[in-house]
Amino acid sequence: MKQRLTVILLLVSLVAAGQGRLGIQRYGHVVLPVKSLAASIPFYNNVLGLKPVAVPSGVASSQAWFEIGGGQQIRLIEGRSDASRPTTMNLALVVSSLKQTEQQLKQRGVAISRQSMSTGQNSLYVSDPDGYVFEFNEGKSEGPGFLQSAAKSIWRSMTEVE
16 A cells, blocks of 8 residues: 555655646757857867767858757857957757867867866866856766656565565
């Protein structure tokens, strides 16, 4: 009886937690207005190492798109008129090895700043030609998702011997 009640309560809490949410799973793309595609494309392609994505022919002369991974993109749109004004845009990217990322950025001659957080985690920062700041953080390999973790928890509670 206790096990069934635990399962029912867990399922009710899962349903309740999902209510009121928009169901957002990830972002699709971020649009960054830039002063010059000619100045920006080499940074995104050569410095960040992002793969270019085909742009529809109707906007190809004023846009450049880059794949980050998982279908997520950074899209550059030429025409920024206030490029001399610094931006406060900060894009945080997760990398597998902060040390390796730092070495590669240094080899590419990029100015890097490093910051240590109170949590002990370090972050690297670089700026693109328009002043957009990219923050690099070391990520852990992804473990099981929420539903897999919940299923394991339910299974443990059901098979637990009292």
